[in-house]
Amino acid sequence: MHKQHHVAVIMDCWQEKITEIKVENKPAAFPAFLLDIDKLVGEGLTPIFGLEDVGGYGRALAQFLTDHGQVVKEVNPALSAAERKSHVTTHKSDSWDAECVARILVNKLHSLPDAMPDDLYWSIQQLVTRRNGLVKAQGALKNQLHIQLSYHYPSYKKFFSEIDGKTAIAFWERYPSPSNLEGLHIEQLTDFLLEASNNTCSTKKASDILRLVKADGQTAKEYQDTRDFLVRSIVRDITFKKQEMRKVENALRELMRLLEYKLDSMPGIDLVTASALIAEIGDIRRFPNANKLARFAGIAPVYIGSGGKGKERKSKQGNRALHALFYNLAVQQVQVAKGSKLPRNPVFHAYYQCKLKEGKTKGQALVCIMRRLVNIIYGMMKHKTAYELPIINNQERVS
Structure with missing residues (x-):
């Protein structure tokens, strides 16, 4: 071909x-x-x-x-x-x-x-590929923006929590270098930040930015207009990539609705993860049972032996993209919230702890969870059912 x-x-x-x-x-x-x-x-x-x-x-x-x-x-x-x-x-x-x-x-x-x-599954796969490309391009643009801002604002990381957040992007485009802040009063900067952040930024934020800029000293160089243009050009490109990503996700949402899957009912699965799973798995009817899907994803163990001796080992074959999706999903199932210390999925968290007590390593325990996830995802896709979190009592959690 x-x-x-x-x-x-x-x-x-x-x-x-x-x-x-x-x-x-x-x-x-x-x-x-x-x-x-x-x-x-x-x-x-x-x-x-x-x-x-x-x-x-x-x-x-x-x-x-x-x-x-x-x-x-x-x-x-x-x-x-x-x-x-x-x-x-x-x-x-x-x-x-x-x-x-x-x-x-x-x-x-x-x-x-x-x-x-099938045209539907193919279209979903193409949209997922397009989104992955946008994410990769946006990451490269963020790195370029980091480099440019390090020249202009040495303390730029203290300005905003995210360099490509809504308020941050608006600030970099309006004030790509400290020279654009000259003669600007704190009240004017406060009004701008309030409008850009939908009234979430305060006067303190504007005061902190002006204080940090003053502490950084003079950063203006020759051809400053060209350097400002570079920052604004990168910002415009980041904004465009974000807009395109939203459009791609909207298109994905419409196609996913046609399949009538309820994968997002499971904790840790959102639109992006669900569409990525479908893009790699395709039509679930290709696999007669969950064992075939597990082997396709490289999760099922393989037997390595000779002369009557051998043992099962972790497979390094199969669809590695699908393997990575199940691995990330398994990690999310056993995660514990920082504040409440409550597990995202109590059933899988208890199962994970049980495997650790049996002597398995953390990696081996995660593989066990991945294998169970394959069974669940297979059943949810085949029968188009939602995930129902089983109820376990405190005694089962401890054991």
Whole structure:
């Protein structure tokens, strides 16, 4: 599968190559490709398509084939890569890659998952990817703003709790350097901060800022106008990224509503986490049971042994993005509030403490929680049910 064209190798069940077809990656070329396949298929035979990429460049072809009632299997790129390396002479070309995919299709036909290119799940995945890109870009912009402000306001970290908060952004844009504060009275700065913060900032905040600026000394340099422009440019970009992120989250919220999942009923799962889970899992019907989902996420242990000796070890395979989501969710389940000292999820907190008493390390105990979370998330998605926090008594919490 490629951006401009796809290469298909037609192989029979004895792994003999019949022919090779090159097709353009555009919907107008797909009907002719299907007709070419029909000419090669004998009477009473059913063609089966194996696609290495059903979510990227190959998604349009996968959608076309499934819409026309064809059997389409998804071939993991790791399998075809292993097939290439299994030969004595290792080489790489489009034809050889396609032949390796065909070999995997023949050898592992019954274990390969069906390709289900659903537009709804794909759209959610794209929105999650877009949001992750915005978050990464915003982090880079914050670092740039830190660098610029360190030149202008040496004590800038004491001004506001967050450098990219609503009030802070408004302040940096209006006063990118101390030179813009010259001749400004404390009453004027107070009025500005009150308006920017919706009346949450006080005169004390304005007084503290002016005092810190005076204590920092003279920071004006040559080409100060250019330096001010840099701060304002970064601030405008941060503001734009935040606006885009809100729009992306609104679009996610609308699509998530169509799925009717109630994942956000569990403590620690918000819109962002729920959409990320769905983006990685996709249609839950791909997995016949929770064990398959756990293996897909790399949470299920794997047995390592030889000569009759061995033991189960933590898996380092599977979908690492989904593994990270379950890990972060497990950490949140056992967290305790700073003020009240009450656990966010008493059931999982008690289960975590029980595993620690059994002699497990904190990491091992978290893996146990991750495995239970897989069962719960699987059930919630399959049956579209909400999470109900079980009630436990004090004796159970202590034990």
